[in-house]
Amino acid sequence: MLAGVPMSRNGLRLCSAVLAFAVFLIDALTPWEGAVAVSYVIAILLAAKTTRRDDIIIAAIGCAVLTVAAYGLSHGFEVIDSAALRASVSLAAIAITTLLALQNQTATKRLAAQARLLNLSHDMIFVRDRGGVISFWNRCAEETYGWSADEAIGRVADELLQTVYSQPREAVENTLIDKGRWEGRLEQRTKSGAVLAIEARWAVQYDHLGEPRDVLETLTDVTDREAAHAALVQSERRYRRMFNASRVGVLEEDWSAIRSALQALNLDKANIADYLAHNPDFVRSARPLARIIDVNPALQKMVGADGASAFRESVDKLLGESDRTFFRALVAFAQGDPFYEGETELVSLDGRRVPVLFTITFPAQSDGDRNVLAFVVDITERRQAQDALLAAQAELAHASRVATLGELTASIAHEVNQPLAAIVTSGEAGMRWLRRDVPNLEEVAAAINRVVGEGRRASEIVTRIRAFLKKQPVQQESHEIAEIISEAAKLVERELWKDHVTLNIEAGPDLLRVRGDRIQLQQVLVNLMVNAGQAMSKQNGPRIVSLRTSVDESGSFAVTVEDTGPGIAPNDLPRLFEPFFTTKQGGMGMGLAICRTTVEAHGGQLSAESTPGSGATFRLTLPVAQEHVA
Amino acid sequence: MAKTPVIAIVDDDEGVRTSLASLIRSLGYEARTYGSGTDFLERPGEDPACMIADIQMPVMTGDELQAKLVASGRRFPIIFMTAFPTETVRQRVMSAGAHCYLNKPAGGDEIIRRLEEALAGHTPG
Numbered sequence: 001m002l003a004g005v006p007m008s009r010n011g012l013r014l015c016s017a018v019l020a021f022a023v024f025l026i027d028a029l030t031p032w033e034g035a036v037a038v039s040y041v042i043a044i045l046l047a048a049k050t051t052r053r054d055d056i057i058i059a060a061i062g063c064a065v066l067t068v069a070a071y072g073l074s075h076g077f078e079v080i081d082s083a084a085l086r087a088s089v090s091l092a093a094i095a096i097t098t099l100l101a102l103q104n105q106t107a108t109k110r111l112a113a114q115a116r117l118l119n120l121s122h123d124m125i126f127v128r129d130r131g132g133v134i135s136f137w138n139r140c141a142e143e144t145y146g147w148s149a150d151e152a153i154g155r156v157a158d159e160l161l162q163t164v165y166s167q168p169r170e171a172v173e174n175t176l177i178d179k180g181r182w183e184g185r186l187e188q189r190t191k192s193g194a195v196l197a198i199e200a201r202w203a204v205q206y207d208h209l210g211e212p213r214d215v216l217e218t219l220t221d222v223t224d225r226e227a228a229h230a231a232l233v234q235s236e237r238r239y240r241r242m243f244n245a246s247r248v249g250v251l252e253e254d255w256s257a258i259r260s261a262l263q264a265l266n267l268d269k270a271n272i273a274d275y276l277a278h279n280p281d282f283v284r285s286a287r288p289l290a291r292i293i294d295v296n297p298a299l300q301k302m303v304g305a306d307g308a309s310a311f312r313e314s315v316d317k318l319l320g321e322s323d324r325t326f327f328r329a330l331v332a333f334a335q336g337d338p339f340y341e342g343e344t345e346l347v348s349l350d351g352r353r354v355p356v357l358f359t360i361t362f363p364a365q366s367d368g369d370r371n372v373l374a375f376v377v378d379i380t381e382r383r384q385a386q387d388a389l390l391a392a393q394a395e396l397a398h399a400s401r402v403a404t405l406g407e408l409t410a411s412i413a414h415e416v417n418q419p420l421a422a423i424v425t426s427g428e429a430g431m432r433w434l435r436r437d438v439p440n441l442e443e444v445a446a447a448i449n450r451v452v453g454e455g456r457r458a459s460e461i462v463t464r465i466r467a468f469l470k471k472q473p474v475q476q477e478s479h480e481i482a483e484i485i486s487e488a489a490k491l492v493e494r495e496l497w498k499d500h501v502t503l504n505i506e507a508g509p510d511l512l513r514v515r516g517d518r519i520q521l522q523q524v525l526v527n528l529m530v531n532a533g534q535a536m537s538k539q540n541g542p543r544i545v546s547l548r549t550s551v552d553e554s555g556s557f558a559v560t561v562e563d564t565g566p567g568i569a570p571n572d573l574p575r576l577f578e579p580f581f582t583t584k585q586g587g588m589g590m591g592l593a594i595c596r597t598t599v600e601a602h603g604g605q606l607s608a609e610s611t612p613g614s615g616a617t618f619r620l621t622l623p624v625a626q627e628h629v630a
Numbered sequence: 631m632a633k634t635p636v637i638a639i640v641d642d643d644e645g646v647r648t649s650l651a652s653l654i655r656s657l658g659y660e661a662r663t664y665g666s667g668t669d670f671l672e673r674p675g676e677d678p679a680c681m682i683a684d685i686q687m688p689v690m691t692g693d694e695l696q697a698k699l700v701a702s703g704r705r706f707p708i709i710f711m712t713a714f715p716t717e718t719v720r721q722r723v724m725s726a727g728a729h730c731y732l733n734k735p736a737g738g739d740e741i742i743r744r745l746e747e748a749l750a751g752h753t754p755g
Contacts, residue, residue: 409714414713415713417714417734418643419645421735422646422649423649424735425652426645426648428738429649429652429655440656446652450648450652453645454645
């Protein structure tokens with residue numbers, strides 16, 4: 001009667017009191033002979049509905065007092081008769097009911113405490129009967145799904161949560177009944193409509209006959225976890241796609257064995273580079289420890305492999321004998337650098353050498369050393385283009401030298417013809433001394449000596465000019481700067497004299513060396529000096545070319561070539577080094593452009609400055625070669 | 631016996647200078663050598679019977695030396711020898727009265743022939 005209608009505590013108390021008073025009136029005022037007072041138990045049960053211990057006790061005492069009072073009013077206390085017996089039965093009924101109600105109330109309290117524990121859970125927990133009607137709904141369920149316990153209790157769970165099962169609903173139910181439990185994935189909706197990914201664990205509660213009665217559902221919201229996992233899967237797929245489709249070669253390597261070997265050395269970071277530099281054996285033994293885990297198709301193609309499985313086990317065979325980058329990568333790894341970049345050659349499976357650029361990235365130590373990734377770009381084509389460019393540059397430089405020598409014909413003719421003249425004249429003189437009536441052998445000997453000496457001189461001149469004209473690949477050698485300057489000066493001094501130009505050379509005595517191509521550097525100096533001379537060939541003032549050397553603060557070596565000519569017009573100055581720019585009549589305009597290219601190819605710079613009216617200064621700087629020769 | 635003719639040799643190249651001197655001496659003449667035109671102008675002495683001079687010399691070229699000599703009224707035959715002959719210079723020195731203009735390397739016979747001519751007072755022909 002009361003079960004379906006929820007009623008407040010005060011309502012229950014009022015009902016209980018009204019009922020007790022009605023029973024009292026009937027008991028006391030009507031002449032019915034019966035145990036009317038037994039009806040008080042209904043009032044006590046009503047009070048018990050409040051689940052308050054005090055309410056039960058107050059109701060019990062009240063009912064007992066009313067029973068006794070009604071008996072006293074209608075019968076008096078003098079005679080003990082059947083009415084007294086009936087009152088006693090009523091009092092006994094009240095006592096037993098009270099006792100039972102109190103016991104029941106204790107049990108309810110215990111259950112409530114257990115329910116509160118379920119409220120502490122971080123999982124959603126609810127209890128439903130086999131029809132799905134919810135009878136318990138914990139706090140986490142309230143918070144996650146959005147329905148309060150009052151809203152949820154009495155509703156059918158699957159309808160409320162719009163549950164979607166990954167397998168047929170009956171199959172789930174069958175498993176649940178068979179095994180007493182079920183675990184699986186669900187999709188459910190919250191009150192606000194959000195879809196949740198749920199991990200569900202169901203357990204069946206049996207009644208005293210062993211029949212399944214209620215189902216306890218414990219549910220975990222794994223939406224975030226699933227999203228994170230999905231992102232991870234997506235990221236892995238993305239990486240795989242890059243790995244497989246990229247034209248950049250990728251090597252996945254495991255460097256954990258190298259880490260162990262380095263740790264076994266027991267050196268601190270500051271000393272490790274030094275140790276590795278002095279222990280090439282360690283570096284060599286570390287190469288096979290860099291295990292190759294995977295290689296992408298681009299890299300397989302680069303080294304002519306058919307698949308990742310047939311690939312080399314470590315980088316040892318992949319890197320050529322001449323490789324110097326593994327050492328540097330090892331130092332970077334040992335020092336905890338995040339990556340290292342370099343240029344090296346890979347050895348393909350058929351023994352070809354493949355020039356490559358690479359970046360090797362080392363994961364943070366916490367991520368483990370199994371995840372070292374090397375990205376490799378084949379630069380064969382670039383290298384070929386570079387070689388072709390160098391060849392073209394050498395060709396152009398040669399052409400320019402030929403042109404320069406063309407401008408020096410006066411000097412060259414003079415240079416060659418002078419010793420030849422001396423030889424011919426000495427020979428004639430010697431013959432005459434010999435054919436005298438009394439041959440003067442002393443003079444003959446002197447003449448022959450001169451022939452030999454001048455012959456050598458002529459040959460040296462020819463050699464020098466041939467060397468200057470020789471077409472050869474760019475050499476990379478260390479040269480004494482003073483020597484290059486003096487050779488260049490010899491080539492131009494006649495030319496300068498011809499135009500009445502004085503050449504002052506103020507080169508330091510220090511034996512500095514530069515690395516590069518002797519002829520090309522010589523060509524730069526020749527060009528600068530010839531230009532300086534030509535700039536002054538039409539003026540009346542002093543004609544002086546000064547070549548000075550110095551070493552600047554940064555350790556670079558500088559040569560300045562200064563003239564006392566009219567200078568360079570401010571408009572021309574910025575275009576001076578452009579190809580085909582010339583102010584000379586009949587000039588090709590390549591000289592200075594080639595000079596600058598040459599100097600830059602040697603790691604140096606060539607610049608010009610000029611104050612119109614007071615000459616021009618060309619300044620060429622070159623890095624000093626490291627090896628000093630005493 | 632007549633005084634031995636003095637031949638002045640002006641050339642900045644020592645090898646050329648020495649070998650010419652030797653050739654001159656082998657003919658029985660006296661050779662005096664000068665490393666430059668300035669050297670010749672600065673050293674006092676009688677005018678030579680003949681001068682053999684180079685054209686391309688630093689500071690003062692052979693034709694400049696000739697011009698200076700002409701300007702100061704010193705006239706004696708000059709045989710020019712050049713390792714890099716040009717028509718302009720040839721015309722200039724010849725019109726200024728040079729005895730001849732030879733290309734280096736010139737044969738000993740030619741040098742001797744020209745020298746004898748000059749000493750005999752012949753005009754070149």
